[in-house]
Amino acid sequence: MIVIITTLHQKQSAVSIGRGLLKERLIACYNLWPVESAYWWKGELLEENETIMIMKTKDKNFEAVRKFIKEKSGYEVPEVISLSAKEVDKFYLDWVNTETK
Numbered sequence: 581m582i583v584i585i586t587t588l589h590q591k592q593s594a595v596s597i598g599r600g601l602l603k604e605r606l607i608a609c610y611n612l613w614p615v616e617s618a619y620w621w622k623g624e625l626l627e628e629n630e631t632i633m634i635m636k637t638k639d640k641n642f643e644a645v646r647k648f649i650k651e652k653s654g655y656e657v658p659e660v661i662s663l664s665a666k667e668v669d670k671f672y673l674d675w676v677n678t679e680t681k
Contacts, residue, residue, distance in 0.1 A: 581665045581676050586649050586658060587617060587630045590640050594631045596653050606645050607635040608679040638680050641665075 584607075588594045591612060598610040615632045618625065637645060646660045668676075 581668050581675055582637060583665060584635045584637060584640060584642065584645055584647050585663070586633050586635075586653070588633060588653055589616065589628070589630060589655075589681070592630045593652070597649060598633065598635070600634045600652065601635065601645060601648055602647070604644075605681040606648065607637045608676040610635045616619045631633060636676050638677065641680060669679045 586597075586600075588597065591614070592613050594610075598607070601607045601610070609678070611634045615628070615630050617630045618627045620626075627654050635645065642662050643646050649658050665673075
């Protein structure tokens, strides 16, 4: 199992992406949080409100999730980070595996 993290400009974009990924069975679930971000972009320091999105899925789905986010995020260079889950409750892991293709 992996956890994928991304950020989006608007909550509605995150919801739309999350629902699309759920419908495609590429993720088992997602969580959203408002976040204040600061970063360099094209020589300019930006400070913005964004929505952070955390998704749970199978390792093998990373590339499909990455591609979906890249196509739908509106970012030229979207953040798509995968973290391997070192330890996961067996029942939760079984649920993630059952709910994703």
